[in-house]
Amino acid sequence: MGPLNGIKVVELAGLGPCPAAGMILADFGAEVILIERKTANPNAGIDLDSNKDASFFKRGKKSIALDLKNPDDVETVLKLVEQSDVLIEGFRPGITEKLGLGPEVCHQRNPKLVYGRMTGWGQTGPLAKNAGHDINYVSITGALHYGGLPDDAPYPTPTLVGDIGGGTLPLVIGITSALLYAQNTGQGQVIDAAICDGTIYSMGLLTSIRAQGLLREEKGQDFFGAGSHWCNTYQCADGKYVSVQALEPNFYKELVTLCGFADDDDFAQQNNKKLWPQARAKMAAFFASKTQAQCNDILEGTDACYAPVLSIPEAAEHEHIKARGCYTGEGQYLQPTPAPKFSVSQPCIGEIPNVGQHTAEILNSLNK
Numbered sequence: 001m002g003p004l005n006g007i008k009v010v011e012l013a014g015l016g017p018c019p020a021a022g023m024i025l026a027d028f029g030a031e032v033i034l035i036e037r038k039t040a041n042p043n044a045g046i047d048l049d050s051n052k053d054a055s056f057f058k059r060g061k062k063s064i065a066l067d068l069k070n071p072d073d074v075e076t077v078l079k080l081v082e083q084s085d086v087l088i089e090g091f092r093p094g095i096t097e098k099l100g101l102g103p104e105v106c107h108q109r110n111p112k113l114v115y116g117r118m119t120g121w122g123q124t125g126p127l128a129k130n131a132g133h134d135i136n137y138v139s140i141t142g143a144l145h146y147g148g149l150p151d152d153a154p155y156p157t158p159t160l161v162g163d164i165g166g167g168t169l170p171l172v173i174g175i176t177s178a179l180l181y182a183q184n185t186g187q188g189q190v191i192d193a194a195i196c197d198g199t200i201y202s203m204g205l206l207t208s209i210r211a212q213g214l215l216r217e218e219k220g221q222d223f224f225g226a227g228s229h230w231c232n233t234y235q236c237a238d239g240k241y242v243s244v245q246a247l248e249p250n251f252y253k254e255l256v257t258l259c260g261f262a263d264d265d266d267f268a269q270q271n272n273k274k275l276w277p278q279a280r281a282k283m284a285a286f287f288a289s290k291t292q293a294q295c296n297d298i299l300e301g302t303d304a305c306y307a308p309v310l311s312i313p314e315a316a317e318h319e320h321i322k323a324r325g326c327y328t329g330e331g332q333y334l335q336p337t338p339a340p341k342f343s344v345s346q347p348c349i350g351e352i353p354n355v356g357q358h359t360a361e362i363l364n365s366l367n368k
Helices: 017-027 071-082 095-099 103-109 134-140 160-185 195-201 204-211 249-258 276-288 292-299 312-317 319-324 359-366
Strands: 008-012 031-037 062-066 086-089 114-119 189-194 231-235 241-245 306-309
Touching (some): 008 017, 017 086, 062 071, 062 359, 071 103, 071 359, 086 160, 134 160, 134 195, 160 189, 160 195, 231 276, 241 292, 312 319
Parallel strands (some): 031 062
Antiparallel strands (some): 231 241, 241 306
């Protein structure tokens, strides 16, 4: 039984970070009723419903197919709202109001409702009603600028920094916090979760380092930007890659020693940037002379702050990841298991429903 057992959620089907938030709530034990379209969405881009087993964000939810342009179906949603603790939606600002499902209407039906809104730009601001995607939000917030090698284009981490880190997780934190407030006060509220806002909020460590003068605006010149030899990725003899980030002096000493550079003057001063280019070249040559597996034998399981760069299938087979049970499924259908882990109430992964699979069940429950 998950920690959110007893919480009821209505989710208006959408894309990306919003359904990911619904998945987390379902994984953690909430009953999530997914309001899906009766007809396909031409703007969905990737039609995950064409392959039921790959619609991981739908797992553990109950699906009801409705036409939200039909007043009777809108009334069905409002009846569900009356019985629920949370509603989450990921439309552009003003869309749910036009559908008759905006916060004001929903709070008239259920004053304790937590109304979670997920957008890229937020409910207000000059860009609020414009389209955008993960890379755009990561770009405008300053996060993307510092990623990449010198004289190379900035590169994003696909969907992780913006959509999930800046969108999904702040929305879930906002919902669970507002649920506690509603339980204590009887008052619901609206959560305006913007990917831009959340991305910037998650940059607290980066902005702190910049404030201390340890991060320059020129990409790739500092240790976070792969400027140093001790915070970087390196290609191995077999074409695979490894990563190191030996930030603290004692960890740096271990890395340098294990790589055979303990007596090399180019490695004597960890933070002397004048030495970084030659030290980086020597480190690159060291890793290039060995396969990834050989590097693992030397550095993995030490305090050198080392890890191999793995694909999803490779990660799922790594002994540490397997021991933690972080992936489930196999082959193409590998998917993440819930995190974090709990000592008492255990999250679990539910089945992935077909569109409208629970329509009759949900309608019958409303008519009782």
